[in-house]
Amino acid sequence: MVKEELMNIQLLLTAVILIAVVYMFFSPRFPNAVVATIGAVAVSLTGSVPFKTVFTNYASTSIVLMIGMMIVGGGMFHTGFAGWLGNKIVSKTGSGMKNIQVVAILSGAILSSACSGSAAMMILYPIFCSICVASNVSVSKVMFPMFAGIGMGSFMTLAGSGMGPATAAVLMENGYEGWEFFGPTTVGLPKAIIYSILLVLFMNKLLPDTHIMPDQSDIKGNNNLPEKLEGKMIISALILVVTIVGMVVNLDACPMHICAAIGGIASVLFGCLNQKQMFLSINWSTVFMIGGMTAVAKGMQESGLGEVIANGMMSIFGSNPSSFAIMMAVFFTTGIITQFMSNNAAVSIMAPIAISIAQNMGIEPYAFVMAALMGSGIGCLTPMATPILAFIMESGHYSPRDVFKWGLMECLAMIIAVAIFVPFFWMR
Numbered sequence: 001m002v003k004e005e006l007m008n009i010q011l012l013l014t015a016v017i018l019i020a021v022v023y024m025f026f027s028p029r030f031p032n033a034v035v036a037t038i039g040a041v042a043v044s045l046t047g048s049v050p051f052k053t054v055f056t057n058y059a060s061t062s063i064v065l066m067i068g069m070m071i072v073g074g075g076m077f078h079t080g081f082a083g084w085l086g087n088k089i090v091s092k093t094g095s096g097m098k099n100i101q102v103v104a105i106l107s108g109a110i111l112s113s114a115c116s117g118s119a120a121m122m123i124l125y126p127i128f129c130s131i132c133v134a135s136n137v138s139v140s141k142v143m144f145p146m147f148a149g150i151g152m153g154s155f156m157t158l159a160g161s162g163m164g165p166a167t168a169a170v171l172m173e174n175g176y177e178g179w180e181f182f183g184p185t186t187v188g189l190p191k192a193i194i195y196s197i198l199l200v201l202f203m204n205k206l207l208p209d210t211h212i213m214p215d216q217s218d219i220k221g222n223n224n225l226p227e228k229l230e231g232k233m234i235i236s237a238l239i240l241v242v243t244i245v246g247m248v249v250n251l252d253a254c255p256m257h258i259c260a261a262i263g264g265i266a267s268v269l270f271g272c273l274n275q276k277q278m279f280l281s282i283n284w285s286t287v288f289m290i291g292g293m294t295a296v297a298k299g300m301q302e303s304g305l306g307e308v309i310a311n312g313m314m315s316i317f318g319s320n321p322s323s324f325a326i327m328m329a330v331f332f333t334t335g336i337i338t339q340f341m342s343n344n345a346a347v348s349i350m351a352p353i354a355i356s357i358a359q360n361m362g363i364e365p366y367a368f369v370m371a372a373l374m375g376s377g378i379g380c381l382t383p384m385a386t387p388i389l390a391f392i393m394e395s396g397h398y399s400p401r402d403v404f405k406w407g408l409m410e411c412l413a414m415i416i417a418v419a420i421f422v423p424f425f426w427m428r
Contacts, residue, residue: 013046014303021296022349025341032342033285036292043299057298058291061257062169062178065247066290067282068260069159072240073119074281075272080226081233082111082123087226097137101145101203104128108149109192113156114240116283117388120150125395140210143396144406145203147380150388151410152195155188155377157181158247158256162286163347167373169294170351174301176365181247181256186425187374191417198409206405210397236272239263286344293348306356323363324423327371330354331418334375335411339382347376367426371418378414380407 021039024030044054057063076082104124111120124146132139154161158168158181168178226233243263247256254262268278300306317325330350338346350372358365379386381404393403 010046010048011303011305011308014043014048014299014305015308017042017046018296018300018305018349021293022337022341025345025349031285032345033288033292036289036296036345036348038292039299040292040295043296043303046299046303048299048303049295054295055291057169057173057294058288060169060291060294061172061255062165063287063291065158065168065257065260066162066165067287068257068262068264069243070116070282071264071267071273071278072236072243072260073114073116074277075236075267076114076240077119077123077281078273078277079232079236081229081236082119084226084229084233085111087127097135097141100128100131100135100137100142104142104146105149105152105196105199108146108151109153109156110149112150112153113160114153114244117150117154117161117386118283120153121146121388121391138209139212140396140398141207143392144207144398145199147389147392148195148199148410151377151380152188152192155184155191155374157185157244158183159244159260160184160188161377162283162290162344163373163376166290166293166344166347167351167369169290170297170348170355171365171369173294173298174352174355174365176355180250181244184370184373187370187417187421188377190421191374191377191413194416195410195413198413202409206402206409208398208402212397232270232272235270236267239266239270239272289342289344290348293345297348297352300352301356306352307360309353309356311360321361323361323367323427326357326361327367327422327427328419330357330368331371331375331415331422334372335378335414338376338379343376343379343386346379347372350375367422370422370426374414374418374422378407378411380410382407 017039021035024035024038025032040049040054040057043049044051073082076085107124108120111123128142128146129139131137132142155164158164158179164179164184172178229237240263243259246254246259246262250256264278267273268275273281297306300309317329330353334346334350337349351369354368354372355365358368380389382389382400389403392398393400398406
């Protein structure tokens with residue numbers, strides 16, 4: 001009886017912690033990394049997660065993979081290879097507005113699949129500002145297409161966003177295999193194709209013309225981009241290719257996270273970036289948030305809170321719930337909350353709940369976790385959803401209504417892709 005009461009108290013305390021963490025994620029007053037760390041410490045104090053293991057999540061294989069790829073991406077940035085690649089892609093554009101928009105989409109997709117969306121935006125923004133000035137095209141006609149391309153590329157590979165490693169970490173923490181390098185591609189590629197069709201049909205109908213031209217401060221970053229591929233740029237490109245090949249092969253003797261670590265080490269040893277630049281290339285906020293929320297997810301699992309939430313969601317669908325209906329419910333729930341908090345936070349909350357639901361149903365959790373991952377990818381309806389969208393909104397002088405209408409296209413593309421391809425690849 002005493003043991004049962006203690007378990008109930010532990011469950012209640014974990015529920016309070018989860019509610020507090022969600023509240024703080026919604027509030028702009030609290031940094032995400034700090035919130036996640038508070039959650040990790042709190043669940044250890046309840047006894048749900050042992051003190052000696054609570055911080056091991058900050059050095060999980062998924063975190064190592066993410067940090068390694070961040071360093072490789074940093075090497076591409078500092079050697080100038082990423083800028084050269086972006087410039088080469090964009091150089092194929094003509095002076096016509098449609099050509100510029102197509103290249104904005106393609107370049108965003110290519111760069112964001114190899115490095116973070118934020119890095120892709122930093123590289124491409126000054127380039128397209130220069131093109132807009134030279135072609136006398138309003139920047140508002142280009143920023144949304146570039147954002148669309150970045151959204152496509154972010155779900156082409158496991159290295160495209162922090163949400164992929166976050167869901168992989170939750171899976172592995174619960175004893176399942178993480179995603180392979182092209183795991184997200186099973187849904188991300190069809191989504192990109194569907195999204196491209198919608199862009200062809202509706203892009204220029206939904207693109208506002210705010211008649212905004214960039215000033216000199218916006219285009220100055222394009223002045224120092226390299227024109228020729230040389231020296232360390234070639235080395236950083238080779239490191240990227242070899243790292244990706246190793247991750248795709250994924251040998252037992254050299255798994256993905258080790259390949260990423262070797263790629264990061266090689267980038268430093270071969271002078272693609274120095275130690276200071278290496279540390280600056282790592283998004284420590286994302287690392288701490290994923291590590292902390294993995295501990296919170298473990299606390300939810302061990303305290304029984306995840307099972308309680310899962311049972312609550314399943315009860316909505318009756319005694320014999322449809323796995324497809326629950327999968328879509330996980331997707332939509334993640335998609336809704338990610339409009340008001342970071343994508344990584346939303347998926348870190350929903351992925352462990354998705355696993356608990358699958359375990360209660362006696363099935364593997366991959367479809368539900370993939371639904372959570374893809375749900376985190378529709379943070380495109382409000383400027384609060386992602387810093388990239390807030391930047392795009394400001395630079396293009398878009399209104400919140402413009403953002404919402406444009407985001408509906410990406411939401412529709414993702415809904416169709418999830419409804420068709422998650423069952424096809426992950427529920428058979």
